[in-house]
Amino acid sequence: MEYLEKFIDFNKTELLIFDCDGTLMDTVWAHYKAWNDTYSLLGCVFVSNQEFVDTYAGTSGDELVKVLNHQLNYCLDVKKAIALKDEIFVKNYINKVKPFEKTLNIIKKYYGVLPLIVASGGETEVIRKMLAINNLTKYFVDIITINDVKLGKPEPDLFLEAAIRHKVAPENCLVFEDSEAGFQAARNANMKFIDIDKFEGKSFINEINGSIKSDSFIEYKIYELRNAFSTHSNIMFDKIFKEINAVFLILDSGLSKEQIYMINNFFDKFKIKYNSIIFESGEENKNITNVIKLITILDDFGVQRRSQPIVAIGGGVLTDLAGFVASIYRRGIPCIKIPTTLMGYIDASIGIKTGINFNQNKNRIGSFASPLCCILDSTFLRTLPDRELINGVGEIIKLGVIKNKYLFELLENHGVTSITDKFQNLLGRDILNISINDMIEELKYNFLELDLERIVDFGHTFSLVIEMSDDENLLHGEAVAVDILISSIIAFNRNLISISELSRIKELIKKFGLPISTKLSANKLYNSLQERVLHRDGYQRVPLPNGIGNHVFVNDINIDEISLALKNLNTFNRE
Numbered sequence: 001m002e003y004l005e006k007f008i009d010f011n012k013t014e015l016l017i018f019d020c021d022g023t024l025m026d027t028v029w030a031h032y033k034a035w036n037d038t039y040s041l042l043g044c045v046f047v048s049n050q051e052f053v054d055t056y057a058g059t060s061g062d063e064l065v066k067v068l069n070h071q072l073n074y075c076l077d078v079k080k081a082i083a084l085k086d087e088i089f090v091k092n093y094i095n096k097v098k099p100f101e102k103t104l105n106i107i108k109k110y111y112g113v114l115p116l117i118v119a120s121g122g123e124t125e126v127i128r129k130m131l132a133i134n135n136l137t138k139y140f141v142d143i144i145t146i147n148d149v150k151l152g153k154p155e156p157d158l159f160l161e162a163a164i165r166h167k168v169a170p171e172n173c174l175v176f177e178d179s180e181a182g183f184q185a186a187r188n189a190n191m192k193f194i195d196i197d198k199f200e201g202k203s204f205i206n207e208i209n210g211s212i213k214s215d216s217f218i219e220y221k222i223y224e225l226r227n228a229f230s231t232h233s234n235i236m237f238d239k240i241f242k243e244i245n246a247v248f249l250i251l252d253s254g255l256s257k258e259q260i261y262m263i264n265n266f267f268d269k270f271k272i273k274y275n276s277i278i279f280e281s282g283e284e285n286k287n288i289t290n291v292i293k294l295i296t297i298l299d300d301f302g303v304q305r306r307s308q309p310i311v312a313i314g315g316g317v318l319t320d321l322a323g324f325v326a327s328i329y330r331r332g333i334p335c336i337k338i339p340t341t342l343m344g345y346i347d348a349s350i351g352i353k354t355g356i357n358f359n360q361n362k363n364r365i366g367s368f369a370s371p372l373c374c375i376l377d378s379t380f381l382r383t384l385p386d387r388e389l390i391n392g393v394g395e396i397i398k399l400g401v402i403k404n405k406y407l408f409e410l411l412e413n414h415g416v417t418s419i420t421d422k423f424q425n426l427l428g429r430d431i432l433n434i435s436i437n438d439m440i441e442e443l444k445y446n447f448l449e450l451d452l453e454r455i456v457d458f459g460h461t462f463s464l465v466i467e468m469s470d471d472e473n474l475l476h477g478e479a480v481a482v483d484i485l486i487s488s489i490i491a492f493n494r495n496l497i498s499i500s501e502l503s504r505i506k507e508l509i510k511k512f513g514l515p516i517s518t519k520l521s522a523n524k525l526y527n528s529l530q531e532r533v534l535h536r537d538g539y540q541r542v543p544l545p546n547g548i549g550n551h552v553f554v555n556d557i558n559i560d561e562i563s564l565a566l567k568n569l570n571t572f573n574r575e
Contacts, residue, residue, distance in 0.1 A: 012171075012172055013173075013174050014114065014115075014169075014172040015114065015115055015117065015162065015163065015168045015172065015174070016117070016174050016176070017117045017118075017119050017159055017162050017175045017191075018103065018116065018117065018118050018119070018140075019119065019120060019175070019176060019178060019179075020118050020120035020122060020127055020130070020131075022178040023103060023177055023178045023182075024107075024118065024136075024176075025097050025098070025100070025130060026097055026099070026100055027097045030089065030094070030097050031093075033092075033093060034086075034088045034089035034093055037092070038081060038088055042076060042084070044072070044074055044076065045072075046068075061082040061086075061121075061146075062078050062079075062082060063152060065078045065082065067232070082123070086126050089126065090126060094129060097134075098134065099134055099136060102196070103176065103196060104136075107136075107139050115141045115142075115166060116139055117141060117142045117162045117166070118131070118140050118142075118144065119144045119158040119161070119162050119175075120143075120145050120146070120158070121145070121146050121152040121153050121181075122145055122146065123145060124143070124148070127143060128143060141166070142165060142166070144158055144161050146158070148161055149161050153179075153181040153182050154181040154182075154184035154233075155185060155188065156185050156186075156189035159173065159175060159185055159186060159189040159191055163191075170191050171191065171192075173189075173191045173192070174193065174194065175189075175191050175192070175193040175194070177193050177194070177196065178195065180227070180233060180235065183235075184233070184234075184235055220370040220371055220374070221374070222350070222373065222376065222436075223239060223240070223375050223376065224376045224377075224378075224433075225239075225375055226377060227377065227379050228338070228375055229262045229266040229377075230262075230266075231265060231266060237270045240336070241270060241272055244272060244307070244308075244309065245272065245273060245307065245308075246272065246273040246304070246307070246308045247273075247274045247310075248274070248275050248276075248298065248301065248308060248310050248311065249275065249276035249277070249311050249313065250277055250294070250310060250314070250318065250322045251263070251277070251278050251279065251313050252278075252279060252281050253280045253281050254314065254315060254340070255313065255340065256383055259383070274311075275301045277294075277297060279318055279321075279322075281314060281317055283317055283357070283476070285321075286317045286355075286356050288358060288365070290356075291324065291325055294321070294322070294325045295325060295329055298325070298329055303329075305330050305333055306333070306334065308333075309326075309334035309335060309336050310322055310325070310326045310336070311336045312337050313338040313340060314339070314340050315339065315341035315343060315348075315388075316339065316343045316344040316348030316349070318344075319337045319339055319344055320353075320354055320356070320366075321354075322335060322337075323335050323369055324367060326354075327367040327369035334371075334372040335371045336372050336375065337373075337374045338375045338377065339376065339380070340384075341380075341381075341384060341391075342381055342384065342389050342393070342423070343392040343395060343477055344392075345378065345380075345381070345392065345432065345436075346392060346396060346432060347392070347395045350436060350439045351439070351443050351447065352368050352371070352447050354366050354367050354369050355367075360468060361531075362467060370447075378423055378424070378429065379424070381423050382424060384422065388475075389422065390419065390477070390512050390513060390514060391475040391476065392477055393411070393419070393477065393512050394459070394476070394477025394479075394480040394481040394484075395477055396411065396431065396435045397411060397480075397508060397509065397512075398458050398459040399438045400549070401505055401545050401548060402545055402549075402551045403438055403549060403550075404549055405549030406434070406549075407434050408508070408549060410430065410434070411431065411508060412504070412511075414427040415431070415511065415512065416511060418431055442454065442455060442456050452539070453541050453553050455543045455551050457536075457541070457543055458484070458487065458544075458545075458551065459481075459487065460483065461483060461487065461532050461542050462483045462486055462525045463476070463480045463482065463483035464528055464531070465520065465524055465528035466479040466482055466483065466518055466528075467479035469520060471519045472519060472520070477514075478514055478515050481509050482514075482515055482516065482517070482518050484505065485505065485506060485509055485516055485569065485572075486525070486562075486565050486566070487542070487545075488505045488506075488544075488545055489568045489572075490544060490557060490561055490562075490565050491545050492568075493561065493564060493565065493568070494544070494554075496544055496547070496552065497546070497548070501548050504548065505545075505548070517569060522559055522562045522566055523559070525562050526559040529557060529562070539555050540555045540556070540557060542557055
């Protein structure tokens, strides 16, 4: 497990602390069933709302009962409810829970190398029994539970108790966690932590919630915060809005009434003044007319130049346009981007490019402008229709084909299930995080596009004319998928990929229901290539797959190759 050492300085790490439920042990399902049984026996109904479950994952039992008493007007005795729930859990479920293999592998790797501790919000008797049943007690020098401290997560008491007992400075502790409450507890304790749900062969140390810095002296922050607008958590307020007194909200028309209420409620709770407008989503609205309209509204509202940022909450069209407006209004005001579509989540909001369409050309007018920060909240994806999700998948396939074979295989094996689950399952969240990390890796040293050989331009040679064509009526990611297939056929005809690899690419695109044909002629596609030559400063600089997960750049694609690729594409579609 040498990949851990790549991310952690073990000369400064003296203590490894493991949460139990959801991190070490696969117990979330069992605890949910036990709580459900408990409330049923007490004549009450337990919640089945996924957002509630996500929000309160990792919190102590007494906090959970208190919240439900308040929200549902129950009058349950907290201690009696917890005792009954623990009794049910031990009687019916404790023998069925098992450790997570990936966490167990970490424990076995560092057992005897560093002291290992369990720090859990559960009851001592239950935690110790669960570890004993699975023969895990021997690995840990200490077990700390809610019974040992005054306050549970998100307060830092559990983790600080571990540091105090073992005489280790908090900054030299590393916490393994799975919930927002646990992450916040680690932050409050000034400890580094790893989100175990994202730990698959490479470490995602959660300084994510950190800065992206480039050699162009560009810096901005990306935060991954599930349920970011939940008023039960102070995380987003503390990280981003604590020093902000007022904001200007630009909200996507695709947001539901419930989502808009949730957003407004957040700013109301934290007493942040806000003005807001609803912006009509859709590529046709990404134009100079709406830029002028937004600037006029900003003038009418009297937005302050430095202390009142624009907060753009919506799809890629909205974040592109709002970012552009922010970059030119008063020569630049702060902008916070919060994408609510998959396309925005993994593509449009990650970089620093802004833009609008002009003269029937996509993103013809734009700027480079880094946002104040970008907030990634994948729970917004829950309400998206399938077509919007699949639209974003076009950009993820791009990365799989041209850069990351593992991502390609994840899409082959688990992509459709992730669509069904709205990317809320663990593998779906892995797909999102790998895509984002791949995008950041490609962008962060070339934000200003001083190097015009960019592999993220794969799928963007012919797609612009396909997307803007009235004959096609395709979304951006759908047009990218067609471009990917045409470009892959050209790569096959150049012996860069095998027939089996080409077939896999085609089948993956088809699996998601993305288009695999175009009505446009070879001449129109060649004209698109010529326009890209202007954009790429006199050279084609077309990235093509060189085997799945690898690439080459070419500068000599001609119209005959495009014609042959279209002919091959038509043959594909008849098979």
